[in-house]
Amino acid sequence: MPQAKIHREKPKEKFSYNPKKVLRMLDEHARRVLEDIKREKNPYFDIPMRGLNNVYFDEESRLIKLGDKLSRRYFLNVAHARKFMQTLIMMAYVKRLVSEDKHASLREAYYANKHTIPGTHENTFEDQSESDPIIEDLERMFGVLREEMNLTADRRGYIYGDIVIRDGEDEFNASKLGSGGWAVPGTVEHIQFSEINVDYALVVETAAMADRLIEEKYSKKENALIIATQGQASRGVRRLIHRLHYEEGLPIIVFTDGDPYGWYIYSTIKLGSINLAYLSEKLATPEAKFVGMTMDDIKRYGLENVTEKLKGIPPNKKGGPTGDYKRIIEEMNYPWFQNEQWQRQLKLALNWGVRIEQQALANKSLEFVAKEYLPEKINNGDLLP
Amino acid sequence: MPQAKIHREKPKEKFSYNPKKVLRMLDEHARRVLEDIKREKNPYFDIPMRGLNNVYFDEESRLIKLGDKLSRRYFLNVAHARKFMQTLIMMAYVKRLVSEDKHASLREAYYANKHTIPGTHENTFEDQSESDPIIEDLERMFGVLREEMNLTADRRGYIYGDIVIRDGEDEFNASKLGSGGWAVPGTVEHIQFSEINVDYALVVETAAMADRLIEEKYSKKENALIIATQGQASRGVRRLIHRLHYEEGLPIIVFTDGDPYGWYIYSTIKLGSINLAYLSEKLATPEAKFVGMTMDDIKRYGLENVTEKLKGIPPNKKGGPTGDYKRIIEEMNYPWFQNEQWQRQLKLALNWGVRIEQQALANKSLEFVAKEYLPEKINNGDLLP
Numbered sequence: 001m002p003q004a005k006i007h008r009e010k011p012k013e014k015f016s017y018n019p020k021k022v023l024r025m026l027d028e029h030a031r032r033v034l035e036d037i038k039r040e041k042n043p044y045f046d047i048p049m050r051g052l053n054n055v056y057f058d059e060e061s062r063l064i065k066l067g068d069k070l071s072r073r074y075f076l077n078v079a080h081a082r083k084f085m086q087t088l089i090m091m092a093y094v095k096r097l098v099s100e101d102k103h104a105s106l107r108e109a110y111y112a113n114k115h116t117i118p119g120t121h122e123n124t125f126e127d128q129s130e131s132d133p134i135i136e137d138l139e140r141m142f143g144v145l146r147e148e149m150n151l152t153a154d155r156r157g158y159i160y161g162d163i164v165i166r167d168g169e170d171e172f173n174a175s176k177l178g179s180g181g182w183a184v185p186g187t188v189e190h191i192q193f194s195e196i197n198v199d200y201a202l203v204v205e206t207a208a209m210a211d212r213l214i215e216e217k218y219s220k221k222e223n224a225l226i227i228a229t230q231g232q233a234s235r236g237v238r239r240l241i242h243r244l245h246y247e248e249g250l251p252i253i254v255f256t257d258g259d260p261y262g263w264y265i266y267s268t269i270k271l272g273s274i275n276l277a278y279l280s281e282k283l284a285t286p287e288a289k290f291v292g293m294t295m296d297d298i299k300r301y302g303l304e305n306v307t308e309k310l311k312g313i314p315p316n317k318k319g320g321p322t323g324d325y326k327r328i329i330e331e332m333n334y335p336w337f338q339n340e341q342w343q344r345q346l347k348l349a350l351n352w353g354v355r356i357e358q359q360a361l362a363n364k365s366l367e368f369v370a371k372e373y374l375p376e377k378i379n380n381g382d383l384l385p
Numbered sequence: 386m387p388q389a390k391i392h393r394e395k396p397k398e399k400f401s402y403n404p405k406k407v408l409r410m411l412d413e414h415a416r417r418v419l420e421d422i423k424r425e426k427n428p429y430f431d432i433p434m435r436g437l438n439n440v441y442f443d444e445e446s447r448l449i450k451l452g453d454k455l456s457r458r459y460f461l462n463v464a465h466a467r468k469f470m471q472t473l474i475m476m477a478y479v480k481r482l483v484s485e486d487k488h489a490s491l492r493e494a495y496y497a498n499k500h501t502i503p504g505t506h507e508n509t510f511e512d513q514s515e516s517d518p519i520i521e522d523l524e525r526m527f528g529v530l531r532e533e534m535n536l537t538a539d540r541r542g543y544i545y546g547d548i549v550i551r552d553g554e555d556e557f558n559a560s561k562l563g564s565g566g567w568a569v570p571g572t573v574e575h576i577q578f579s580e581i582n583v584d585y586a587l588v589v590e591t592a593a594m595a596d597r598l599i600e601e602k603y604s605k606k607e608n609a610l611i612i613a614t615q616g617q618a619s620r621g622v623r624r625l626i627h628r629l630h631y632e633e634g635l636p637i638i639v640f641t642d643g644d645p646y647g648w649y650i651y652s653t654i655k656l657g658s659i660n661l662a663y664l665s666e667k668l669a670t671p672e673a674k675f676v677g678m679t680m681d682d683i684k685r686y687g688l689e690n691v692t693e694k695l696k697g698i699p700p701n702k703k704g705g706p707t708g709d710y711k712r713i714i715e716e717m718n719y720p721w722f723q724n725e726q727w728q729r730q731l732k733l734a735l736n737w738g739v740r741i742e743q744q745a746l747a748n749k750s751l752e753f754v755a756k757e758y759l760p761e762k763i764n765n766g767d768l769l770p
Contacts, residue, residue, distance in 0.1 A: 102751055104747065104751060107593060111691050111747040114691060114748065123690075152596065156615075158543075158568035166563075167562070167564055168564065170561045170563045172557065172561060176557060177552070177562070177568075178551075178553055178567075178570070178576065179553065179572075180567045180570045181567075181568045182567070183565045183567065184565060185564040186593075191563065207540050207571070208492060208537070208539065208571075211570065357496075359492045360496050362494075362496040363500075
């Protein structure tokens with residue numbers, strides 16, 4: 001099924017980073033609380049509920065979305081008062097961060113706001129497990145990413161390829177950084193793409209495979225940006241992928257190990273996770289496609305000798321399914337894997353009881369992945385949805 | 386105890402990357418085997434033994450070193466034949482890699498050399514746990530790093546600061562890459578330092594803290610290179626630190642969490658690990674110093690409210706010591722921690738039963754670490770050996 005070679009599409013979104021939006025939100029909510037106090041009413045916040053009960057898969061946008069169930073948090077309510085206080089403390093902190101153009105990690109936000117309330121033995125926060133959910137509440141309340149509130153996620157991952165990035169006063173080409181590449185920061189809200197000279201972005205699970213492709217000059221030969229996630233994609237990387245697709249029109253092609261963890265990485269890039277459903281619209285990229293590894297690759301490229309056994313107990317054995325088998329069965333039920341192609345791959349994995357790693361392609365030759373496997377599959381449109 | 390501000394020192398080593406050295410080694414050893422075969426003698430390899438029995442702490446160089454015990458591996462010996470074959474296969478592979486200027490990960494090296502021996506059901510390698518030790522054998526046999534044999538370790542970590550790096554045809558300044566920084570590749574043998582405009586390198590355990598320092602412009606204000614290890618330092622980062630110290634004269638100052646894991650990270654950068662003792666001379670930097678976090682910091686900076694409890698059972702309780710307590714007691718016995726300052730910190734941790742994170746400094750203010758804590762301690766020479 002030969003199709004046209006992959007190309008950059010028309011952008012669907014404009015670069016829209018606006019720190020003032022968050023300040024306006026904070027202001028509105030704080031003013032309402034203040035008004036309530038002045039009128040001697042019980043002040044409250046309305047926070048969209050978390051959890052599976054308030055999450056659904058939207059067929060049209062192909063995104064996991066947050067429902068409209070709200071939870072109302074009152075100040076004058078013994079069960080709510082502590083969280084109400086914490087919400088206000090964190091709002092004040094976010095206001096300072098954004099006004100001063102400073103960023104803080106979740107851990108710093110916890111430490112910075114932990115103190116004993118004067119005249120009491122009560123701490124504002126006992127533990128980060130108290131401050132993180134408050135930050136998530138603010139994300140849902142305001143409909144913004146915590147990165148837009150200058151709260152930075154842990155960073156991981158790097159990119160390599162012919163695009164020019166502007167970050168503050170610096171401007172650089174991410175294909176001119178030797179074999180290292182550009183380390184993706186925790187927050188990519190503020191960066192701008194000055195030039196995009198690639199046709200698509202190839203998202204790669206392992207650093208070793210990304211480095212293989214860098215060494216083989218894949219980026220130059222195939223006109224692709226390489227994005228190494230180094231395992232599960234960090235929020236920074238997921239946001240970068242989203243922005244490259246929607247603002248710059250880059251097709252996104254994902255390349256992971258052929259195992260339930262690799263497919264889960266793809267799934268998270270494509271649709272986000274149920275935990276963070278409320279972020280799908282800014283973090284997920286439903287149009288992403290999957291190049292491999294697939295179970296069909298094993299036969300097609302003669303890799304039978306370099307597969308690995310799945311871990312855990314198969315569904316038809318006593319005590320099963322556990323481990324890899326259990327995860328594969330869970331993935332078979334994902335709404336976005338309800339199509340013939342994915343069901344086939346997942347069933348084959350269950351039946352054969354094997355997994356196949358990206359690096360197993362080295363069994364053919366080191367160059368094989370860059371010179372044959374990827375160009376062939378991508379240029380033929382041999383991709384999973 | 387105010388001392389002079391820290392400055393770059395005179396280099397102790399010259400840049401000495403020479404791929405031909407490995408080819409020569411391979412050639413010598415292979416020729417000897419060939420000669421033995423021609424003379425109808427039983428060919429063998431002499432391989433320095435691994436394990437605690439053949440490792441010692443050299444007081445003079447302050448390095449963990451490999452002893453001179455050898456293990457002789459014969460071809461005509463049922464117990465040795467398989468490993469003898471694997472050694473030759475891997476030598477041939479390394480020869481190809483280095484000759485063709487290609488790199489492979491340990492995993493690729495395994496997959497690339499796994500095949501069924503024609504006419505038998507025997508595989509050359511069953512598992513990566515068979516190929517990794519052979520590569521370590523080659524490292525000890527030749528006295529080279531596996532990176533010098535173009536076998537690349539997993540990469541992790543990034544750098545930020547005013548140094549100019551040449552990597553292949555690319556040359557860039559690591560302070561002009563926005564908030565991201567340069568992602569350190571798995572192998573840094575080939576990179577060259579064209580310009581060093583900093584006074585020292587600050588090695589930082591967490592990405593969040595490194596990002597804090599980047600945001601506070603610490604690098605520029607204090608004239609320092611920031612190296613983020615993102616947990617335990619990867620081999621690439623350790624080799625980079627070593628090279629910056631010995632070839633470029635940069636003092637190395639390490640900044641980790643104040644807990645047994647952070648101190649272990651310091652220990653590994655400084656002296657290497659017992660497992661990889663034979664690599665100390667190329668990977669370790671015994672002159673590295675430690676700025677914090679220390680137990681004394683807790684009182685000095687009033688951080689009592691933001692410590693965390695050590696995990697595990699203390700030595701004086703039933704079932705103890707376990708967890709953090711056990712690790713601290715192990716560290717008290719490290720030869721390089723046999724000094725008053727370290728014994729004091731480790732004892733305080735045991736007595737107080739607490740740990741302190743880098744990010745806990747955010748309790749003072751976000752700027753505190755960059756504007757007061759680090760400059761004060763470093764410029765006063767308030768460092769642990």
